[in-house]
Amino acid sequence: FEEGFRADLIVEGKVILELKSVERVTAAHRKQVQTYxxxxxxxxxxxxxxGGDVMKGGITRCVNGLEE
Known part of the structure; x- marks a missing residue:
């Protein structure tokens, strides 16, 4: 698949930023970042x-190899 996985932003080849605008972040969203x-x-x-009322509540940190 040439276009199977496409991260929204990759900063300096070290940090992936996945952007969403949804009412609630799901386990599937977190799993998507872990896959990237x-x-x-x-x-x-x-x-x-x-998608939430406050941006502070909409930030989820993910670390490669660290499952929550």
């Missing part, structure tokens, strides 16, 4: 959800 981390070899990713 595993496939790219990046260690750190952030799932940023702009």
């Amino acid at each position: 981390l595993r496939l790219t070899g990046c260690r750190l990713g952030y799932l940023l959800n702009f």
Whole structure:
């Protein structure tokens, strides 16, 4: 698949930012970021959800190899 996985932003080849605008972040969203981390070899990713009332509650930190 040439376009099977496409992260929203990769910063300096080290950090993945996945952007969402949903009412609630699900386990599938978190798993998506973990998959991107595993496939790219990046260690750190952030799932940023702009769909909530406050941005602070919409930030999820993900670390490669660290399952929650």
